[in-house]
Amino acid sequence: MKKNLIKNIKAKKIITGALALVLGASMLGACGKSDAANGENGAQKLKANGKVYRTLDEIKKSGTINIGVFSDKNPFGYVDENGDYQGYDVYLANRIGKDLGVEINYVSTEAANRVEYLESGKVDIVLANFTVTDERAQKVDFALPYMNVALGVVSHKDKVIKDIEKVSSDEQVIVISGTTAETFLEKNYPDIKLQKFDTYAAAKTSFENGTGIAWANDNTEVIAFAKENEGYEVGIPSLGSQDTIAPAVSKGNESLLKWLNDELVTLGKEKFFHADYEKTLIDTYGADYEDTLVVEQGDNK
Amino acid sequence: MGFEVLLKGSNMLRLLEGLSTALNISLISVAISLVLGIILGILMAMHNRVVLFFSKIYLEIVRIMPQMVLLFIVYFGSTKVIGINLSAETASIIVFSFWGAAEMSDLVRGALKSIPTIQYESSAALSLSSFMTYRYIIMPQVVRMLIPLSINLITRMIKTTSLVMMIGIVEVLKVGQQIIEANRTASPNAAFWVFLVIFLLYFAACWPISLLSRFLEKKWKV
Amino acid sequence: MDFNVVISYIPTYVDAFLLTVKIGWIGIAFSLVIGILSAFIMHFKIPVLSQIVAVYIELFRNTPLLVQLFFIYFGLPKIGIVISAGTCGAVGLGLLGGSYMAEVFRSGLEGVSISQTESSLALGFSKTQMFIYVILPQAFSKSVPGIVANVIFLLKETSVFSAISLMDLMFRAKDLIGLYYNTTEALFLLVIFYVIMLLPVSFLGSVIEKKVVSING
Numbered sequence: 001m002k003k004n005l006i007k008n009i010k011a012k013k014i015i016t017g018a019l020a021l022v023l024g025a026s027m028l029g030a031c032g033k034s035d036a037a038n039g040e041n042g043a044q045k046l047k048a049n050g051k052v053y054r055t056l057d058e059i060k061k062s063g064t065i066n067i068g069v070f071s072d073k074n075p076f077g078y079v080d081e082n083g084d085y086q087g088y089d090v091y092l093a094n095r096i097g098k099d100l101g102v103e104i105n106y107v108s109t110e111a112a113n114r115v116e117y118l119e120s121g122k123v124d125i126v127l128a129n130f131t132v133t134d135e136r137a138q139k140v141d142f143a144l145p146y147m148n149v150a151l152g153v154v155s156h157k158d159k160v161i162k163d164i165e166k167v168s169s170d171e172q173v174i175v176i177s178g179t180t181a182e183t184f185l186e187k188n189y190p191d192i193k194l195q196k197f198d199t200y201a202a203a204k205t206s207f208e209n210g211t212g213i214a215w216a217n218d219n220t221e222v223i224a225f226a227k228e229n230e231g232y233e234v235g236i237p238s239l240g241s242q243d244t245i246a247p248a249v250s251k252g253n254e255s256l257l258k259w260l261n262d263e264l265v266t267l268g269k270e271k272f273f274h275a276d277y278e279k280t281l282i283d284t285y286g287a288d289y290e291d292t293l294v295v296e297q298g299d300n301k
Numbered sequence: 302m303g304f305e306v307l308l309k310g311s312n313m314l315r316l317l318e319g320l321s322t323a324l325n326i327s328l329i330s331v332a333i334s335l336v337l338g339i340i341l342g343i344l345m346a347m348h349n350r351v352v353l354f355f356s357k358i359y360l361e362i363v364r365i366m367p368q369m370v371l372l373f374i375v376y377f378g379s380t381k382v383i384g385i386n387l388s389a390e391t392a393s394i395i396v397f398s399f400w401g402a403a404e405m406s407d408l409v410r411g412a413l414k415s416i417p418t419i420q421y422e423s424s425a426a427l428s429l430s431s432f433m434t435y436r437y438i439i440m441p442q443v444v445r446m447l448i449p450l451s452i453n454l455i456t457r458m459i460k461t462t463s464l465v466m467m468i469g470i471v472e473v474l475k476v477g478q479q480i481i482e483a484n485r486t487a488s489p490n491a492a493f494w495v496f497l498v499i500f501l502l503y504f505a506a507c508w509p510i511s512l513l514s515r516f517l518e519k520k521w522k523v
Numbered sequence: 524m525d526f527n528v529v530i531s532y533i534p535t536y537v538d539a540f541l542l543t544v545k546i547g548w549i550g551i552a553f554s555l556v557i558g559i560l561s562a563f564i565m566h567f568k569i570p571v572l573s574q575i576v577a578v579y580i581e582l583f584r585n586t587p588l589l590v591q592l593f594f595i596y597f598g599l600p601k602i603g604i605v606i607s608a609g610t611c612g613a614v615g616l617g618l619l620g621g622s623y624m625a626e627v628f629r630s631g632l633e634g635v636s637i638s639q640t641e642s643s644l645a646l647g648f649s650k651t652q653m654f655i656y657v658i659l660p661q662a663f664s665k666s667v668p669g670i671v672a673n674v675i676f677l678l679k680e681t682s683v684f685s686a687i688s689l690m691d692l693m694f695r696a697k698d699l700i701g702l703y704y705n706t707t708e709a710l711f712l713l714v715i716f717y718v719i720m721l722l723p724v725s726f727l728g729s730v731i732e733k734k735v736v737s738i739n740g
Contacts, residue, residue, distance in 0.1 A: 073482070074485065081309045081310025112697055112698070113469060119706075177697060197688050206688065361725065365718065367679040367693070368679075368682075373713070381706050460587040460588075492600075496598035499593070503590050504582060511585055
């Protein structure tokens with residue numbers, strides 16, 4: 001009895017201690033870090049803590065790969081009524097799993113979690129409409145792109161926003177936390193009031209409910225929304241720079257990155273992403289957008 | 302209308318599965334909390350200064366830190382700072398047990414304290430050993446006081462597990478969002494029904510437990 | 524951890540802190556009003572109303588705030604009831620808290636012993652006088668520990684506001700993690716600001732509780 005007590009106190013203390021450690025270590029980290037003023041990037045931390053990612057061989061050996069996808073971003077990554085993941089990103093993910101010869105464990109991610117999930121090794125690959133940016137590239141490694149993207153703004157048909165400058169100070173624009181749209185508006189239009197949501201589902205429902213005058217996001221996404229739902233118009237089809245979307249892996253996971261890049265080139269040769277488009281996106285966008293959206297590796301070099 | 306999305310495919314079943322994910326996490330956490338909480342509660346009732354000091358800090362942390370904050374610290378902070386990679390499920394069980402054990406220990410301490418000293422004294426006068434005093438006099442009363450309260454802790458734990466959606470566990474709310482999203486075009490009003498059903502599902506899970514707890518509390522009231 | 528980053532984040536956290544405190548306390552004020560009204564209705568067994576209140580209390584005590592907020596904020600607009608996120612947060616917190624406060628006040632009222640009512644009637648108090656001068660003050664002081672516990676509970680519950688786009692502390696932290704990926708710094712400040720928000724309340728709460736307990740004897 002007494003021994004048990006002591007054991008459990010220990011367990012208790014370990015849990016309590018772990019929390020204290022988290023706080024304490026973060027303070028300590030501050031001292032150690034101050035001399036590396038501009039070394040804010042994740043790679044150093046990874047080295048200090050050991051690698052968090054799994055190499056290609058480790059993934060193959062374990063027999064499953066963890067792939068982070070959206071579960072509420074129709075038609076790119078969503079879950080159908082039978083509980084199966086579907087969409088443009090998922091179509092690629094399925095192929096990756098097949099070519100690696102492993103089972104896929106889909107992990108539902110939110111926009112703001114994507115970097116975090118890779119940095120903490122919670123997923124092996126993120127295939128969640130992940131736009132390549134310099135800021136993100138400091139934290140994760142992007143493979144070759146498979147889609148084009150820019151920002152777009154959709155608004156209600158009775159009050160179409162054609163110019164982002166014309167948003168007045170008492171109106172709110174909806175964005176999703178952790179997306180390029182959020183970063184872009186924060187940086188370039190700090191006066192615009194943003195209404196931020198964690199999830200696509202929440203943002204869209206809220207936009208439908210009329211709590212914001214417009215919704216800024218990847219233009220692919222807002223075009224899809226306006227096409228699928230009555231009463232909306234994409235007033236600004238392209239905003240900011242033209243970017244690309246690519247798979248991402250944890251910083252430093254070279255074996256997996258190399259495999260992915262080779263895979264994307266192979267897929268490009270067989271026009272895989274055109275097939276993907278025709279399978280998952282054509283119902284939404286029609287054939288018009290096929291060549292502007294899809295990026296195939298190998299054929300444009 | 303929007304209600305029909307719930308009958309489509311296996312949607313209703315998926316919602317229930319989502320709920321059972323949340324319930325599983327809460328039941329495991331309750332089990333751990335009960336064990337740790339009872340032990341800690343007994344220790345606290347022993348008036349050891351060192352134990353009291355640390356348990357006071359521990360209880361205060363739990364008292365003022367939202368579970369959501371703890372969840373984020375454990376889930377995202379653990380990998381960053383100490384390099385351990387916890388799954389979202391493990392992280393939530395750690396956090397909810399950390400919270401539940403504190404609540405439970407406070408209940409145990411309160412229950413032990415509420416037994417008047419005279420009972421110990423009279424037991425001693427009857428020359429009962431301290432083991433017998435606890436076994437036959439104190440424990441039966443304490444247990445009767447604690448059972449309704451610990452059952453009540455289960456409902457609170459279940460309600461708290463709705464937060465795990467925020468660290469990416471696909472539980473009932475997230476499944477709800479997925480259903481709304483997959484059917485946005487066909488059933489634009491699905492959100493009302495889906496969230497109403499989730500609201501009622503949680504109610505259906507917690508209400509009977511609350512009733513049981515209240516029933517026992519009344520039945521055993523001294 | 525980079526302290527320059529921490530310092531640069533402080534102003535946005537202060538904004539978020541003020542918003543959290545504001546909506547939190549408005550919600551708590553709501554919950555006190557709803558709680559007192561409900562407790563009276565239950566105590567005097569007002570027909571129809573007391574049944575409605577009973578259903579309300581059971582519904583809101585047995586469901587999570589997050590689910591309540593999702594329903595109010597995302598569900599209700601589908602049937603034409605649109606409310607802003609701020610109002611929704613305060614109303615949701617008020618409704619949740621109201622159901623808890625009602626229980627506290629009710630058991631406070633029930634806790635005043637019958638001998639007290641009997642003696643005040645014997646002293647010639649009218650029923651109203653008795654209620655206002657004898658029962659209410661005692662019921663209130665008996666409710667204080669419960670109120671304090673609920674206030675702390677409700678302030679902590681504000682952390683789920685982030686799900687309906689209120690820029691509270693939790694949201695700020697999540698947002699900064701998503702925007703700039705400085706997880707450690709964002710979480711560090713999150714903890715600090717919650718300590719600033721809740722430690723004084725917790726401390727004050729224990730002081731008041733001790734005072735009341737000593738009065739109640």
